[in-house]
Amino acid sequence: MKKNDILTGTVIDYTHEGNGVVKIDGYPVFIPHTVKDERITFKLIKQNKGFGIGKLVSIEEESADRTTPPCIYYHQCGGCNIQHLTYEAQLTMKRNQVKNLVHKMTKLDIPVRPIIGMDHPWRYRNKSQLPVQYNNGIVTGFYKPRSHDIVPIEECLIQKESHDHIMNAIRNLLQKYEVSIYDERRHKGNLRHIVLRSGTKVDETMIVFVTKSQKLPNAEQMAEELMTQFPHITSVRQNINPDKTNVILGRKSLTILGNDYIHDQLDDLTFEISDMSFYQVNHEQTEKLYRQALKYAELTGTENVIDAYCGIGTIGLFMASHADRVYGVEIVEKAIMDAKRNAGNNQLSNTHFEAGKAEEIIIRWQQAGIKPHVVMVDPPRKGCDPVFIETLLELEPARIVYVSCNPSTLMRDIQLLQAKYDIEALTPVDMFPQTTHVEVVCKMTLKG
């Protein structure tokens, strides 16, 4: 077998990136856009030591799990790469991935509950972050796979429809006012990204112009025109990011026109969300995720709850009316300011929010004698700091509910926590349909 060979085989599994796996004499080849159980012909385009990369040539026997991707950019865009699977098949794939990880990384017999899917798995993203480039005219869109070249996009089927219209209007304004566009390679020019964020139950949208320098000529004029055309735009902001970096937002931001934040509602709670704060992108699934977390927390009204990595306080505030007291910690100061306002606006006075690293603040709380009965954990992709886990093991809360956007780091943390905790169950939640990302909520109970 050598590069450029044309080969035939049957897809036996998926990689965590959603590529099909075919084995040729025991050698695995990963092939994008293929479906389990399909018999396919492919070209071997790369031959690494332990695995190869293939390109689909033709399908000999098609699976019933295959469907036609509705997005016209599907084959160029690096965004949602499993649109060729029916939604049922996507859900099965994700649940199996969690099961395989549990088996491979923990050797524990943890029940993986049915995955919670979406009713209509499209148009769910309430946040769009679009890079802007100059390439024979101003283009906005998404990056091609493993590249920073933009695929110009006018319609993205996983983002809110209003974001398509706003983006197209913004592009026209950028041309009209000849806005200077950032050139990543030369680190010159000004406008880098457009970020859009909307409420779902509350019809409010924020636009953020991310620029290299603070000077943005005609900013107010553009904001006014956008707000006139789209009355649901209630906030236009500018974020300044002068650094040579892939990180989208810089540290400084200001309001050009309108409010400093937008609102949304999750179940019966309202939230103020500012541009620098994390907010879950899929509203329908967030409500389901939080309800599941609340169920796993088994609160009776008497408990002290810690909400670690709390963002704008969403999960903690969901728990507050079922608990005695809630303590939230989060590293982004502005998010903690949001959380405090959100507690006040929802009349939840039994809450206390602090900005800082979870691994540091939890030690302070321990020293202050705070004894949590339930700890909610919802860390970023890298999982929890080992010091945080050590402190949890000392604090011995009766239950830990761990929400994870990266099951591999959850499995790593489970291996540490299982010293004192029974890992009772895992429920996967599909927060990001059409992509391979999978969210998991896990219930752990202190061993008797």
Ligand code: SAH
């Ligand atoms: N529970 C929230 C946020 C989850 S996202 C929600 O559901 O909306 C993870 C959050 O962890 C982010 O807000 C991020 O800013 C925060 N974070 C990252 N590292 C942290 C650390 N070391 N300590 C505390 N918070 C951290």
